[in-house]
Amino acid sequence: MSQEEMFVMDMVPAEQYRMRRLQVFNWGTFSGLHDIPIAEEGFLFIGRSGSGKSTLLDALSALLAPPQWLVFNAAAREGEKGRHDRSWISYIRGAWADQTDDASGEIAPQYLRLGTTWSALAVEFTDREGRVISLAQIHWLRGSANRAADVRHHFLAAERSFDIAAELKEFDLDLRSLKQKLADVRHFETFNAYSEYFRRLLGIESDMALKLLHKTQSAKNLGDLNTFLRDYMLDRPPTFDVAKRLVEEFAELDAAHQAVVTARRQVNTLRP
Template identity: 30%
Template sequence: MSIADTPPDLGMFHSGQYRIEQVQLLNWGSYAGLHRMPVGRGGIAILGPTGRGKSTVLDAMAAVIMPNPQEFNRAARDDSRQRSERTVYSYARGKTDEVRDAASDRTTTRFLRPLGQAFPSGAAITWSTELGQTVTAVRVAWIGEDTASQDDVTQASVYLLVQGRFDLSRLSEVTREGTSQNPLTRGSLARLLDPAHDLATSSQPELRVRLCGQLGIGGSDESQLKALTLLRRAQASKGVFSIDDLFKQFVLVQPQALSRWETTLATYREASALYDVFETTRKKLDVLEAVPTLADRYELAGRDGSAKRRLLVDDDGPSRLRVWLAERVGSWVSGEVDRVTTEKREQGERRRRAQADEQLAFRSREQALARISELGGDPTQSLREHVAAAEAELAAVERTRGRLAAA
C-alpha cells in the first residue's frame, strides 16, 4: 500500500475549514502496534494491491465517527463470497481467516492477536485548520484476555474529543482504577484530558454531536448522520455500487418547506414582534440618554439653591446674606473713597496749574497795556479790560451757583 498526497488547491477551501491532518491506528486489523498516517491538507489517495490494508484504514476512521454498528467496506468482508461482515471485534483481534476441518466440520478462526492476550485497540482522527485550530476524535477499547464478542468491545469502548492533538501513545500513562482489569475506562482516560474543554464518554452519539458541532457538519441529528454517511461513501468509493441509490439517499429528499410553512410563518411573526420591541426599546433609550446628565444638573442646582436659602436664616445675629451685602457695600464705598480722593487730588493739581496760568496771563496783559500807554495809547483801555474780565468771572460764578442750587 502507498499513500500519495495531492497538491492543495487553495481556492477549494477556506483557511478556517477543518481538514484531516493525521490518522492513528492502534492494534487495528493487520496494523499491529501504533501506526500514524499524516494526511496532506489538499487531500490524500491510498493506493495498493488487494489485501494491503486500504479498507482497514478507512474502516478505522468509520469506527470513530460513525454510529454503532459500523457499516464497513464491502471489500473488507472476510470470506471470498463476501458474506461475513467485518466488526470492530474482528479488527481488534486482527482476524485473518477461518479454516474448516473437513473431518469434524468445525470452523477455526485465526487471529493475529488471539484470545489470551490483553491489549488496547482503537483509532484516532485529527482535524486542523490553517488558523491553528485542532481537534482529535478517539475511539479506544481494552481488549481483555477473555473478550470474545462484538458486544464486549462495544461495552468497553470509550470515546474522546480532545481540543488539540492527542497521541495514542499516551494510553501507556493510564493506570487501573481499583481492582478493575480494564485500565481504559472513562474515568481513567479523563485524567489525561482538560475537563473544561475535552470530552470522555461511553456514548458514540454524544461524541458525534459534539464533533459535528465543532466541525460545522449538519444542523440536526438527521442531517449529521446523512452528512457522515455521505462522507463515508465519498472516502471509500468501493461502497458506492449504484449512482441511483446514492442520488436517492443524498440528493432526493422529501420537500419540507411546504409542510412547515406554518412554523416558518410563526417564526417570522415572532421575529417581527421582537424587532418591534427592539425598535421601541432603542427609541426609549435614545430619549432617556440625556436623563442622567440632566439629573446631575438639577441635583447641583438644588444643592446650590439650598445653600443660598440658608444665607437668609438668622442665627442669633445678622444673617449671612446681610453680612455678605455689608461686605460688598463696604468694598464699594472704600473703592469710591479712593476714587474721589484721587479725583480731588487731580482737580487740585489742575486748579493750581490753571491759577498759575491765569496769573501769568494777567501779568502779560498788564505789561502789554502798560506798554501801550507808554507808547501814547488810551490809558482807560486797561480799566475797560479789567472790568470785562471781572464781569466774565462774575458770570461764571453765578452760573456755578445756580447749578449747585438746582442740584
C-alpha cells in the same frame, strides 16, 4: 509546497477543517501504533490486495460513521453479497487467517491478540487558522470474550493534537484514571453524544453528511442516481412521519367504524 498545491489551498475556506493525521493502534493486522500523516491537499491510498487499504478506511469509518450505518469492508461486501469477514471482533483481536479444525471441520479465525486486549483510533483535523480538532476512540475485549455484545467502547474529542503513544501510555482499561489524566479532553460513553459534539466543532449540520462520506469512501459503484441522492444527500422530510401517523389514525378510525357497523347489524338481526 508547489504552485499547484498553493492554488488548491487558496481555494479552501479558512474555516474548513481538513484531515492531516490518522493513528491506529492494534487495529486488525496493524499491530502496535501506526501514525500516518495525511496531506491536507488530498491523499490516495494505494497498494496490493491485502496490504491494509480497507483496514485504514474502516478505521476512519469507525471514527466518523454512526453505528447504524457502519459497514466494515463495504466495497468488498458490495462485490460479494453476504460477505461478512470483518467486524469489531476481527479488528480488535487482529484476525489474520481462517483455519479449519481437523476434528470438527469448522472454520475458525486465527487471531494475533488473545486475552484481554484493546485497540485505539485517532484522527486529527486542522484549518488554515491553525485550529486543531482530534477525535479518538478506544475499543476493548476482556478475557476470551469474542461476541459483539462483549465489545466496549469509549469516545474522546479534544481541541488539540491527540497522540495515542503519549495519551494512552500504560492504559489498563481504567477509564476513571484516564479521565483524570486527560482532564482537558471530552469523554463520551455513547457514539451519539460524541457525534453531536464533533459535528458541532467541525460545522457538520447533519449526520447525513457522515453517511454520504461512508458510502463514497468505500463504494465500488453508486448505483441508481435517484436512489443515491434520496438516501444519502437528502434528509428525510417530516411529512413522511406525518403521513405515517395519519395512516395509523385512519386505521384506528376505520376499525372503530367497522365495529359500529357490525354492532348495528347484530342489533338489526336481533330485532323481533
